[in-house]
Amino acid sequence: xxxxxxxxxxxxxxxxxxxxxxxxxxxxxxxxxxxxxxxxxxxxxxxxxxxxxxxxxxxxxxxxxxxxxxxxxxxxxxxxxxxxxxxxxxxxxxxxxxxxxxxxxxxxxxxxxxxxxxxxxxxxxxxxxxxxxxxxxxxxxxxxxxxxxxxxxxxxxxxxxxxxxxxxxxxxxxxxxxxxxxxxxxxxxxxxxx
Amino acid sequence: xxxxxxxxxxxxxxxxxxxxxxxxxxxxxxxxxxxxxxxxxxxxxxxxxxxxxxxxxxxxxxxxxxxxxxxxxxxxxxxxxxxxxxxxxxxxxxxxxxxxxxxxxxxxxxxxxxxxxxxxxxxxxxxxxxxxxxxxxxxxxxxxxxxxxxxxxxxxxxxxxxxxxxxxxxxxxxxxxxxxxxxxxxxxxxxxxxxxxxxxxxxxxxxxxxxxxxxxxxxxxxxxxxxxxxxxxxxxxxxxxxxxxxxxxxxxxxxxxxxxxxxxxxxxxxxxxxxxxxxxxxx
Numbered sequence: 001x002x003x004x005x006x007x008x009x010x011x012x013x014x015x016x017x018x019x020x021x022x023x024x025x026x027x028x029x030x031x032x033x034x035x036x037x038x039x040x041x042x043x044x045x046x047x048x049x050x051x052x053x054x055x056x057x058x059x060x061x062x063x064x065x066x067x068x069x070x071x072x073x074x075x076x077x078x079x080x081x082x083x084x085x086x087x088x089x090x091x092x093x094x095x096x097x098x099x100x101x102x103x104x105x106x107x108x109x110x111x112x113x114x115x116x117x118x119x120x121x122x123x124x125x126x127x128x129x130x131x132x133x134x135x136x137x138x139x140x141x142x143x144x145x146x147x148x149x150x151x152x153x154x155x156x157x158x159x160x161x162x163x164x165x166x167x168x169x170x171x172x173x174x175x176x177x178x179x180x181x182x183x184x185x186x187x188x189x190x191x192x193x194x
Numbered sequence: 195x196x197x198x199x200x201x202x203x204x205x206x207x208x209x210x211x212x213x214x215x216x217x218x219x220x221x222x223x224x225x226x227x228x229x230x231x232x233x234x235x236x237x238x239x240x241x242x243x244x245x246x247x248x249x250x251x252x253x254x255x256x257x258x259x260x261x262x263x264x265x266x267x268x269x270x271x272x273x274x275x276x277x278x279x280x281x282x283x284x285x286x287x288x289x290x291x292x293x294x295x296x297x298x299x300x301x302x303x304x305x306x307x308x309x310x311x312x313x314x315x316x317x318x319x320x321x322x323x324x325x326x327x328x329x330x331x332x333x334x335x336x337x338x339x340x341x342x343x344x345x346x347x348x349x350x351x352x353x354x355x356x357x358x359x360x361x362x363x364x365x366x367x368x369x370x371x372x373x374x375x376x377x378x379x380x381x382x383x384x385x386x387x388x389x390x391x392x393x394x395x396x397x398x399x400x401x402x403x404x405x406x407x408x409x410x411x412x413x414x415x416x417x418x419x420x421x422x423x424x425x426x427x428x429x430x431x432x433x434x435x436x437x438x439x440x441x442x443x444x445x446x447x448x449x450x451x452x453x454x455x456x457x458x459x460x461x462x463x464x465x466x467x468x469x470x471x472x473x474x475x476x477x
Contacts, residue, residue: 087262115376
């Protein structure tokens with residue numbers, strides 16, 4: 001298939017993120033910053049978030065250490081032979097809103113997903129020193145290529161919703177909500193609204 | 195009149211092939227729509243998102259990896275001629291068997307749960323399919339599989355408007371639906387709009403409207419005008435590719451209408467994401 005690549009823009013500097021991140025790392029980012037994540041990230045979506053918060057509320061340990069970490073909201077397709085994971089693009093983030101403040105309180109530094117968040121999320125990021133990164137929704141095959149290794153680290157019975165450890169290399173994302181109140185979803189839409 | 199026999203095993207095989215294919219090959223008209231959007235998009239970030247999606251389509255086809263990890267509900271439209279006799283078992287079971295086979299062979303995701311408001315237990319093979327059968331004249335047997343993901347589906351809406359709300363009410367409802375959705379349904383989106391019928395018929399029409407090739411207007415001039423008006427107003431919202439701001443939020447609007455009650459004006463808006471997947475075959 002032919003693709004017209006004449007629109008390739010001169011690239012703005014890309015910030016490399018190597019988790020675990022410090023609070024200072026997270027607070028230094030600004031909405032609109034383009035990042036490349038290299039290192040370990042953890043996958044979790046609805047079911048895993050619900051279980052994690054349940055454990056927190058019961059005062060029990062989580063299966064993963066959250067401090068400094070990045071969570072990617074994804075339920076990948078099964079890996080075909082020879083590949084570490086299947087298609088692995090972001091799922092809609094707003095569904096995880098109600099579970100996130102408790103995870104941020106434990107030091108979670110960044111979440112990767114897509115779509116705007118609900119009210120109060122900006123404040124939660126600001127208070128805890130964390131950021132919300134967006135990956136391109138619908139780019140599951142492309143993003144899967146950035147995952148070099150994958151293993152289930154908790155709750156395999158959840159299938160695609162299990163917590164996986166992904167080793168990623170140059171995983172592209174953009175800071176959509178920073179820890180200073182910046183919101184690219186809001187500002188972007190305002191800019192092009194007519 | 196001769197009756198043409200079609201064995202359900204053929205149905206299973208076709209459904210399996212189409213469901214796998216639809217998840218890996220983005221339809222050419224959708225690719226063309228993305229390319230056109232890239233030419234027109236005013237936002238540099240928006241253009242990057244569109245380039246990423248075009249590149250994603252190439253990778254999916256080359257690597258046989260699903261375009262999107264949400265390989266979707268298997269929405270299946272079977273248009274069956276009245277002169278066809280289906281043999282060898284239940285049509286619905288055969289369709290489900292085809293879906294299950296595709297999930298296994300194509301490494302697709304099992305994303306369906308039973309007991310939706312209680313236990314939500316994964317069915318393990320992405321069945322049941324959402325099967326819609328239409329009996330038509332003749333002896334044809336056409337099957338279309340439309341993998342439908344949750345991101346876009348969750349942002350879809352239906353309303354029972356008042357007749358006096360009219361075409362303007364239809365447009366307002368469609369635009370408001372997209373405004374509320376924002377970036378959540380993975381723009382750039384396509385809109386299927388069902389107007390009239392009954393509550394359920396409007397909803398079904400809104401999904402069938404997504405089968406229309408991207409950019410093809412309704413044959414009725416007034417409906418085509420309404421489609422253009424919705425498209426323009428939606429793009430004026432500035433949501434853009436990925437919801438990051440831009441001018442190409444929506445790449446096509448298709449309205450299907452049907453007679454309805456004197457006291458009703460049902461309107462259904464089914465949002466389709468940028469991974470507008472569908473595949474058709476004939477038995």
